[in-house]
Amino acid sequence: MNLDNIMMNEEKKEVIFLLGATGGIGKLLAEELKRNEYIIVGNGRKENVLISMKNEGKIDDYVVGDLTNDEDRKKIIEKIKEYVNKGYKVTVFYNIGILYDYPGEFKNYTNKMIDDSYEINVKSIEKMDNELEKNDLYLDTIYMVSISAFYRGNWDHEYQKTKAALKAHAELQILNSNGRRIIALFPDTIKTGEEGMGSKLKEYPKIPGEIFVKKVVEIINGKYKEYSGFIFEIDNNNIIKLYGINPSKITNAFEYLEKEFIEEIGKAVY
Numbered sequence: 001m002n003l004d005n006i007m008m009n010e011e012k013k014e015v016i017f018l019l020g021a022t023g024g025i026g027k028l029l030a031e032e033l034k035r036n037e038y039i040i041v042g043n044g045r046k047e048n049v050l051i052s053m054k055n056e057g058k059i060d061d062y063v064v065g066d067l068t069n070d071e072d073r074k075k076i077i078e079k080i081k082e083y084v085n086k087g088y089k090v091t092v093f094y095n096i097g098i099l100y101d102y103p104g105e106f107k108n109y110t111n112k113m114i115d116d117s118y119e120i121n122v123k124s125i126e127k128m129d130n131e132l133e134k135n136d137l138y139l140d141t142i143y144m145v146s147i148s149a150f151y152r153g154n155w156d157h158e159y160q161k162t163k164a165a166l167k168a169h170a171e172l173q174i175l176n177s178n179g180r181r182i183i184a185l186f187p188d189t190i191k192t193g194e195e196g197m198g199s200k201l202k203e204y205p206k207i208p209g210e211i212f213v214k215k216v217v218e219i220i221n222g223k224y225k226e227y228s229g230f231i232f233e234i235d236n237n238n239i240i241k242l243y244g245i246n247p248s249k250i251t252n253a254f255e256y257l258e259k260e261f262i263e264e265i266g267k268a269v270y
């Protein structure tokens with residue numbers, strides 16, 4: 001990939017590294033970000049999906065790789081450095097995640113399931129951030145957390161715990177932001193067709209993926225700059241409500257009860 005060609009073809013010099021580009025939300029996000037003239041570098045383990053996304057013009061460039069793998073993270077960091085050295089503003093968007101079909105009681109989880117949940121949902125992201133900072137790369141960052149970081153329920157327990165841990169990581173990154181813009185997203189269940197983890201939660205109302213990604217890109221474009229966190233919640237009447245939130249002055253954590261209503265953004269679907 002010749003970065004000079006990209007530079008000539010694109011007026012905007014903002015690049016988003018979309019880590020977790022190949023799934024339900026990732027594909028929709030890539031499309032919406034492209035519509036807003038961002039340059040997108042996709043990542044995921046599925047090379048065939050990245051190639052077809054590139055051919056369809058949904059991404060400009062990609063790095064195939066497993067974010068839990070040390071060598072693969074190095075490849076992504078090298079690619080980030082290439083863009084930074086060419087004068088691009090780079091944002092990292094962590095959209096990766098794993099959700100299990102609920103195996104029932106806690107004793108049904110295997111050690112591997114517990115390990116993989118933390119490796120993918122939390123540790124890969126923490127390690128990547130740690131390595132970026134060791135390379136003096138303090139980049140704007142977006143964390144796709146989940147509303148489940150605030151709630152506990154009887155569905156994939158490990159998912160909920162790991163998202164609570166990711167929320168804690170984002171809170172500490174905000175505390176030491178070094179001038180970066182850091183955004184944490186806390187969405188309710190999202191519908192992205194047959195793909196996407198929302199399809200595993202069949203009985204839950206869902207935010208249409210297209211509505212969700214439109215709002216996320218508006219947030220990235222600078223709307224609602226006064227908030228660092230965003231809760232997308234479906235109320236009992238199936239209305240999707242957007243709330244802004246900042247870390248509490250007392251705990252430095254995002255406290256659910258301190259959220260501020262912004263607007264209604266649509267109706268949930270099943």
Ligand SMILES: NC(=O)c1ccc[n+]([C@@H]2O[C@H](COP(=O)([O-])OP(=O)(O)OC[C@H]3O[C@@H](n4cnc5c(N)ncnc54)[C@H](OP(=O)(O)O)[C@@H]3O)[C@@H](O)[C@H]2O)c1
Nearest residue numbers: 020022023024025044045046067096097189190196197198
């Ligand atoms: N869908 C919902 O209802 C919902 C609600 C709240 C939050 N979220 C969050 O939104 C994000 C995307 O969810 P989704 O519904 O689009 O799920 P998805 O379709 O399962 O997509 C997951 C993405 O993560 C990537 N990924 C997983 N393990 C990886 C690894 N080891 N290395 C690199 N990439 C990896 C996958 O790429 P490869 O398979 O190509 O590696 C894929 O692009 C997740 O963080 C999820 O927790 C989703």
